Each structure stands twice: as structure tokens, then as C-alpha cells.
Amino acid sequence: MEVKIRRRRQAATQMILLAGIVLSSLFLPIGAAATLGGNVTSVETDQQQMKAKRAVQSNGKYSVHEITTPYGTVVREYVSPDGKVFGVAWRGPFLPDFQQLLGNYYATFAQAAQQARAAQARRSRNAPLTVEQPELVMHSAGHARAYAGQAYVPGMIPQGVDAQEIR
Amino acid sequence: MRNIVFVILISALSLAGGCGGGGSSSTSSGSTGGTGGGGTTPGGTSTAGGNTIVTSGNNVAPLIVDAGPVPALPTSNVPYTTVVVCVPGKTNCVTIDHVSVDTGSTGLRIPATAFPLFTNGATVLAALQNVNPSAPVAECVQFLDNTFFWGTVKSADVKMGGSSNTGELASSVPIHVVGDPSAPTVPVDCTGTEEDTVSTLGENGRIGVGNFQYDCDALGFTNGCTASSTAPPGVYYTCTGSTCSDSPVPAVPLNEQVRNPVSLFATDNNGVIFELPAVPIGGQTGIAAGQGSMVFGIGTQSNNGLGSAVVLTLDSNPNDPAWSGFTTVYNGVSYPNAAENTTLLANGSYTFGSFLDSGSNGFFFLDQPQSGIPNCGDWYCPSAAETLTAVNEATGGNSHGVQFSISNANTLFNTNFTAFSDLAGPNTTGTPNSVTQAEDGYFDWGLPFFYGRNVYTAIWNVTPPSGVPAGPFWAY
Numbered sequence: 001m002e003v004k005i006r007r008r009r010q011a012a013t014q015m016i017l018l019a020g021i022v023l024s025s026l027f028l029p030i031g032a033a034a035t036l037g038g039n040v041t042s043v044e045t046d047q048q049q050m051k052a053k054r055a056v057q058s059n060g061k062y063s064v065h066e067i068t069t070p071y072g073t074v075v076r077e078y079v080s081p082d083g084k085v086f087g088v089a090w091r092g093p094f095l096p097d098f099q100q101l102l103g104n105y106y107a108t109f110a111q112a113a114q115q116a117r118a119a120q121a122r123r124s125r126n127a128p129l130t131v132e133q134p135e136l137v138m139h140s141a142g143h144a145r146a147y148a149g150q151a152y153v154p155g156m157i158p159q160g161v162d163a164q165e166i167r
Numbered sequence: 168m169r170n171i172v173f174v175i176l177i178s179a180l181s182l183a184g185g186c187g188g189g190g191s192s193s194t195s196s197g198s199t200g201g202t203g204g205g206g207t208t209p210g211g212t213s214t215a216g217g218n219t220i221v222t223s224g225n226n227v228a229p230l231i232v233d234a235g236p237v238p239a240l241p242t243s244n245v246p247y248t249t250v251v252v253c254v255p256g257k258t259n260c261v262t263i264d265h266v267s268v269d270t271g272s273t274g275l276r277i278p279a280t281a282f283p284l285f286t287n288g289a290t291v292l293a294a295l296q297n298v299n300p301s302a303p304v305a306e307c308v309q310f311l312d313n314t315f316f317w318g319t320v321k322s323a324d325v326k327m328g329g330s331s332n333t334g335e336l337a338s339s340v341p342i343h344v345v346g347d348p349s350a351p352t353v354p355v356d357c358t359g360t361e362e363d364t365v366s367t368l369g370e371n372g373r374i375g376v377g378n379f380q381y382d383c384d385a386l387g388f389t390n391g392c393t394a395s396s397t398a399p400p401g402v403y404y405t406c407t408g409s410t411c412s413d414s415p416v417p418a419v420p421l422n423e424q425v426r427n428p429v430s431l432f433a434t435d436n437n438g439v440i441f442e443l444p445a446v447p448i449g450g451q452t453g454i455a456a457g458q459g460s461m462v463f464g465i466g467t468q469s470n471n472g473l474g475s476a477v478v479l480t481l482d483s484n485p486n487d488p489a490w491s492g493f494t495t496v497y498n499g500v501s502y503p504n505a506a507e508n509t510t511l512l513a514n515g516s517y518t519f520g521s522f523l524d525s526g527s528n529g530f531f532f533l534d535q536p537q538s539g540i541p542n543c544g545d546w547y548c549p550s551a552a553e554t555l556t557a558v559n560e561a562t563g564g565n566s567h568g569v570q571f572s573i574s575n576a577n578t579l580f581n582t583n584f585t586a587f588s589d590l591a592g593p594n595t596t597g598t599p600n601s602v603t604q605a606e607d608g609y610f611d612w613g614l615p616f617f618y619g620r621n622v623y624t625a626i627w628n629v630t631p632p633s634g635v636p637a638g639p640f641w642a643y
């Protein structure tokens with residue numbers, strides 16, 4: 001148990017050390033609507049819709065587009081070298097718009113959430129949600145003022161990247 | 168600094184045994200503050216579970232636990248009270264029972280379908296006006312399970328406590344009338360599944376009596392939602408006819424935001440106390456009327472003093488790592504992890520805390536590998552009841568120990584009981600089990616925590632009486 005925790009912290013530290021920070025304030029035309037699984041251009045769509053600032057970090061394995069909304073929720077979109085968004089993570093006082101953020105994978109999330117509710121009728125509706133599907137893994141947790149989570153497409157994660165880095 | 172404090176506290180800690188969900192000891196390294204009456208009142212108290220429960224007074228509302236008002240959707244560990252909703256300034260009122268009480272949210276939310284179930288309800292509902300009649304305000308509230316509440320924000324007088332539930336009055340409170348078939352169409356960016364009628368919700372309403380006065384105090388800023396440039400989309404909307412829009416995101420004045428009614432009570436307005444009896448391992452039928460109470464005000468009367476409760480300060484500054492809760496130390500590890508939170512903060516990200524929440528119906532914490540407790544799907548299912556200990560450590564240095572028990576959730580649910588002091592579940596399941604310590608590494612101390620101990624929830628930005636610390640804080 002402790003080993004796992006230590007390993008995760010090291011992974012996070014390495015990512016930060018490797019990161020070269022490039023600030024970007026690009027406002028490009030609206031591209032594809034989908035984000036997760038979509039092209040990097042969809043990040044710009046999200047940025048525009050969220051009226052947010054964006055910062056890009058790269059570490060050789062992928063780039064992280066960090067979108068900071070004026071209302072405090074930070075969304076990170078993980079883009080592979082071939083320009084695809086393979087994972088997203090969020091953190092902040094309000095949940096992000098999942099329809100926009102998950103794009104084509106929203107339906108998978110919605111169905112899994114519905115099944116979780118049906119199977120766990122007695123669990124609070126603000127209890128953490130886990131989605132484990134072949135095409136989508138998602139963890140969503142928190143409470144009012146403090147939400148966080150991650151979603152990714154397992155088959156799209158670049159080789160050598162640990163899903164734990166999507167955060 | 169936090170690590171040093173934690174080491175000292177761990178070495179100094181000794182946990183006392185207790186019954187049911189109770190049992191704790193305190194190791195306070197800071198001021199606990201607080202005066203008041205010490206938790207007793209001249210008449211109307213009971214001490215069934217070890218903690219003193221005030222059962223009468225103008226500032227005392229019933230708190231019961233049962234299966235709820237909808238037989239098809241039986242609830243467990245959901246506390247209910249009774250609320251009187253009136254047309255502002257009028258005697259035109261409806262008394263609504265089975266309104267769940269949530270210390271983790273803000274404001275009163277009543278399904279439109281609840282009103283007609285009670286005498287005079289339909290008349291009251293028809294007479295309630297929007298908080299802004301010329302530019303009607305509506306709100307979308309989203310939950311982790313992809314459900315949402317949708318409805319208009321209306322002004323009402325809200326009464327609770329005392330005889331006939333009219334002991335305390337909050338005048339012209341913005342409340343959320345949800346699941347209203349006559350409400351404007353749900354906007355496209357209020358996404359998910361709408362579940363906000365009595366029959367889909369399993370309750371007649373929900374009252375948020377948490378640490379904040381206004382909905383948008385969630386932003387951590389005093390101007391939450393009052394400036395369109397910083398308000399979140401998908402929450403508040405302005406409506407014209409049957410269409411509501413959040414583009415541009417509307418600025419919502421504080422007096423139009425859904426509000427914690429307690430903060431508008433005349434004097435007992437700085438918080439609430441949950442006073443519930445202990446519940447034995449394995450559960451019990453429920454908490455009947457007269458056995459549990461919600462007391463309004465902290466240190467404002469002779470019956471609501473802090474006594475020996477330890478104050479866990481909740482930081483209202485979003486730039487502080489502890490802004491959203493406290494740290495729980497379990498098995499020698501701090502959750503959430505302070506160093507990880509500091510890193511997140513340095514990256515401009517928000518941090519997480521552990522917290523108390525009557526709106527969570529179990530202890531939710533960590534995951535199976537971190538806790539070492541086997542899970543059965545979304546619940547913990549140890550083969551035999553386990554008794555565990557932890558320490559809750561607040562910003563500012565105060566800390567308080569907790570002894571708690573966990574039983575097999577499947578066994579508990581195979582009874583007809585509705586009150587369980589030993590119901591728990593993991594924050595995440597599946598593989599990989601853990602996301603990160605910061606994201607799943609927190610403790611949500613739900614209703615089981617509240618059994619057998621008096622728990623104080625103090626509100627931010629309400630002036631407390633002399634000798635009582637300012638909110639936001641929790642104390643127990």
C-alpha cells in the first residue's frame with residue numbers, strides 16, 4: 001500500500017520536473033465539439049466555452065493543456081504526440097460540463113452512472129463515482145466546493161504513460 | 168509544519184472507547200473557544216446514548232431517521248426534519264415533513280410535487296413568487312452520479328423548530344422549487360438525468376444547513392456569482408417565458424441566491440447542532456421522533472453552548488491548502504496528503520480536505536488497497552465488524568480523535584433497519600483502485616459519524632455571540 005503511494009508521488013514529481021512551461025493565449029476558431037478522444041483543436045473549443053486561460057506543458061510523452069476557468073475549476077487535457085486528447089482531469093469548486101468535456105464518451109459515462117444508481121440505490125447521490133468500461137475509465141469524487149476526477153480512454157494512452165499521471 | 172503537528176498529536180493521542188458511533192478523545196493544541204450553556208437546558212433533554220440531546224425549545228427541530236416517505240425508494244442513514252413554508256409575510260403556509268437535512272450543502276430545495284401532498288400545499292406553491300419577478304431566476308444543481316435538480320428560485324418564509332415547527336423564522340428566503348412541470352425548459356448545458364420529484368428523489372425536500380450562507384459561497388469569494396465574469400456557467404440562469412439562459416452567465420445578487428435559512432434566523436443564526444443518539448453495531452430500526460434534534464444557534468442560548476466540543480476550523484480562503492476541510496490521520500498517514508495538496512496549489516489547482524457531511528449516508532474513505540478493508544462493490548464488507556481509529560486535524564492546530572466501526576454492508580442491508588453507525592464505503596473502486604491521494608485520499612464522515620455525539624456546523628460570515636469562534640467551523 002505504502003509503496004504504491006510513494007510511486008505515485010514520484011511519478012507526479014517527475015512530470016513536474018520534466019515539464020517545460022509554455023504560456024499560450026491562443027484563441028482559435030471553434031473546431032470539433034468532442035474533447036476526450038478528439039483532436040487537440042477541441043481543447044481550444046473548451047477553452048473558448050469556458051472563457052478560460054490556458055497553459056501548455058510538454059514532457060516528451062504528451063502535452064498537458066491546462067484550462068483555468070474564472071470560477072476556479074481547473075481542467076487538464078492530456079494530448080498525445082499525434083494530437084489526440086487521451087485523458088482529461090478536473091479539480092475545483094464546481095463540476096465541469098461533462099457533455100462538453102467527454103464528447104463522444106459522455107453517453108458511456110451517463111449510462112454507467114445510471115447503472116451505478118440502479119445498483120446502489122441506497123448510496124448517496126454525491127458519493128464518488130467510478131466508471132470502468134473498456135472504452136472509458138472515470139473517477140469522479142468530491143463535494144460542494146471541492147470536486148476532482150479523471151477520465152481517459154485506455155486504448156489511447158501513449159506507450160510508457162501511466163494512467164495515474166492524468167490528474 | 169502540518170507534519171510536525173501531526174507527529175506530536177499521534178504520539179500524544181489515546182483513544183477512549185465508546186458506545187455505538189460515539190467515543191472520542193481530544194488533543195487540542197489551540198483554543199477551542201466557546202461558552203454558552205454547556206449543552207443542557209432546564210427542561211426537555213435526554214441522554215440515551217451518552218450525549219445530551221435537547222428535545223424542546225424554540226430553537227429545537229426534530230431529527231428523525233427512517234426509510235423516508237417513498238416506499239419504493241427506502242433510504243438508510245438519511246436524517247429528516249419538518250419545515251414550514253409560507254408565502255412571505257402571510258399566514259398562508261404548508262408544513263412539509265421528511266425534508267432531509269444536509270450539512271454539506273446550502274439552502275432549501277423542495278420538489279414542486281411535494282407541495283400538493285400536504286394541506287394547503289398547492290395554494291402555497293401557486294402563490295410563491297420568483298425572487299426576481301421581472302427577470303426570473305432559475306438554477307441547475309448537479310451531482311456526482313450525473314443527476315441534477317432544475318427549478319426556479321422563489322422567495323418564501325421558512326419556519327422550523329419549537330412547537331408546531333414555528334419556533335424560528337427566516338423571512339423571504341430564496342428557496343429552490345425543483346422538478347416543477349410548469350418550470351421553464353431545462354437548458355442544454357444543465358446536463359444529466361433530472362431527478363428532483365418526490366417519487367424519484369425519495370424525500371419531500373432537502374435543506375442545506377452547511378457552513379455557508381449562499382449557494383455561491385462555494386466559490387470561496389465574497390463576490391461568488393455576484394459578478395458575471397467569475398460566476399460558473401450551468402448553475403444560475405435568467406429566464407424569459409419558457410426559455411432560460413446562462414449566456415452570458417448572469418450575475419446573481421446575494422439576495423437572489425438560494426440561501427441557508429438558518430443564517431436568516433433572528434438570533435440563533437450562526438450554525439446548527441446535530442444531536443442524535445448512539446446506534447449499536449448492526450444498526451437499529453431508526454431514530455424516532457423525540458430521540459434526535461437539530462438545535463439552531465451555537466452559544467446563542469442556554470441550550471446550545473459548545474461545551475467541551477473541539478473546534479475544527481474550516482478555512483474559507485481558497486488559497487489555503489485546508490480551505491475545504493481538515494486532515495484525517497489514519498494508520499499513520501495523513502489524508503489528504505499535505506505535500507500533495509501543496510504541490511497542487513503551486514500548480515494553481517484546488518485542494519481537497521476531509522469533511523463532515525450529514526448528507527452522506529456512510530463513512531466514505533480511501534479505497535480497498537489504502538484502507539485494507541475488503542469492499543463489495545461500492546460498499547465495504549469486512550467479514551466481521553471492525554473498530555478503527557483516526558484523528559481529525561484542522562488548520563490552526565486543533566485535532567480530535569474518532570473511534571468508528573465498520574460492518575458488512577450487505578449484512579446491514581439485509582435487515583429492515585434504517586440507522587447504521589457502521590456503514591461505510593470506498594471512495595473509488597475498480598482498477599487501478601487509487602487515483603491519487605489527493606483525489607480519493609480523503610475521509611467523508613457521513614451520518615454514522617453523527618450518531619452518539621453532538622456535532623456543530625458553524626456558518627461563515629455570520630457574527631457569533633461573544634466567546635464563540637467565528638465560522639466556518641465544525642466541532643464535536
